Amino acid sequence: MKTSWRSASLVASAAAVLALTTACGQDSPPAASQNVGATAAPGDYGSIGAGAGSAAGGTATQPAAPSPSSPSNPAGKLSVSTADKVGKVVTDSLGLTLYRFDQDTEQPSKSNCDGDCAKTWPPVPADDAEAGEGIDKALLGSVTRADGTKQLTVAGWPAYRYAKDVNAGDVKGQGVGGKWYALAPDGKKAQGGAEAGAEGGGEAVQAGLSTRNDPKLGEIVIDKNGMTVYRFKKDEAWPKPVSNCSGDCLEKWPLVEPVDFADTKGIQEKGYMIFDRTDGKGKQQTINCSPIYTFAGDKAPGDTNGQGVGGTWYAVRPDGKLVGASEK
Numbered sequence: 001m002k003t004s005w006r007s008a009s010l011v012a013s014a015a016a017v018l019a020l021t022t023a024c025g026q027d028s029p030p031a032a033s034q035n036v037g038a039t040a041a042p043g044d045y046g047s048i049g050a051g052a053g054s055a056a057g058g059t060a061t062q063p064a065a066p067s068p069s070s071p072s073n074p075a076g077k078l079s080v081s082t083a084d085k086v087g088k089v090v091t092d093s094l095g096l097t098l099y100r101f102d103q104d105t106e107q108p109s110k111s112n113c114d115g116d117c118a119k120t121w122p123p124v125p126a127d128d129a130e131a132g133e134g135i136d137k138a139l140l141g142s143v144t145r146a147d148g149t150k151q152l153t154v155a156g157w158p159a160y161r162y163a164k165d166v167n168a169g170d171v172k173g174q175g176v177g178g179k180w181y182a183l184a185p186d187g188k189k190a191q192g193g194a195e196a197g198a199e200g201g202g203e204a205v206q207a208g209l210s211t212r213n214d215p216k217l218g219e220i221v222i223d224k225n226g227m228t229v230y231r232f233k234k235d236e237a238w239p240k241p242v243s244n245c246s247g248d249c250l251e252k253w254p255l256v257e258p259v260d261f262a263d264t265k266g267i268q269e270k271g272y273m274i275f276d277r278t279d280g281k282g283k284q285q286t287i288n289c290s291p292i293y294t295f296a297g298d299k300a301p302g303d304t305n306g307q308g309v310g311g312t313w314y315a316v317r318p319d320g321k322l323v324g325a326s327e328k
Helices: 002-023 116-120 248-252
Strands: 077-083 087-091 099-101 140-144 150-154 180-182 209-214 218-223 230-232 274-276 283-287 313-315
Touching: none
Parallel strands: none
Antiparallel strands: 077 087, 099 180, 140 150, 209 218, 230 313, 274 283
16 A cells, blocks of 8 residues: 555656646646646637627617628718727717727728628728717728728728627627727727627627737737736746746736636647746736736737836737847
């Protein structure tokens, strides 16, 4: 019996060591005990089946609107509606929600949604669009698309409908792919893009950790609220994660709490693990074994004010590498 007990102990110890070394630096996937799951590919612009929502109250109060899939549908008089968990959004004359795409640009205005993307997200024609109550007409404009047609812009952002929105008040496109958000009246993301509806359930569809394409930094990791995720060069990842940011540092750089890997999109699985901090602040998430944080100086989704701060803080790639800095 003693020999059997000792053998079992040795096996368990070896397994524990192997799990740690595999997660931090080796080629094999992380051990199951490190809270990982199946990878979910983010896609270029999301699929029709992702995301959902409804107008305030949860039930559409107007009859079903014609399908928005045709890009020839006019916008008519724009207005402002309030959508549950999303806030104030711009709607067209039929009550259909208008959206913006993170991969577009506002200055200068440019649409980067063509082909199949434009079938899922029909561009809103600029012809006959006019400002209704709550809309500043000075913010309305147009941009010429690759096919020569004129697309409506709001504060410089090209406007789209979502093919899955069929009833007035639907906001099923909110948060799709971590790149599509309802347009607020000022052209920004409705509610900062912090929340997204889910069809039938009203739950958030934005992943706990996902990616977005920043015009200056490229593809970077963001949290469930759309806030940029960072790494601290003074931290350690090998042979185990160690955070060297505590006390006042954590006030400026809040730690990212554990996120189940199944609740991520586009994040590398290797080295995706959590660790126990030594300062009593609980557990912290890592990507490729490196501790990750957000920045208190970022006030809205899309901000990257923490990039390069002190020569030690940098945004994170989906594989956990630093953006714009060496690992040394």
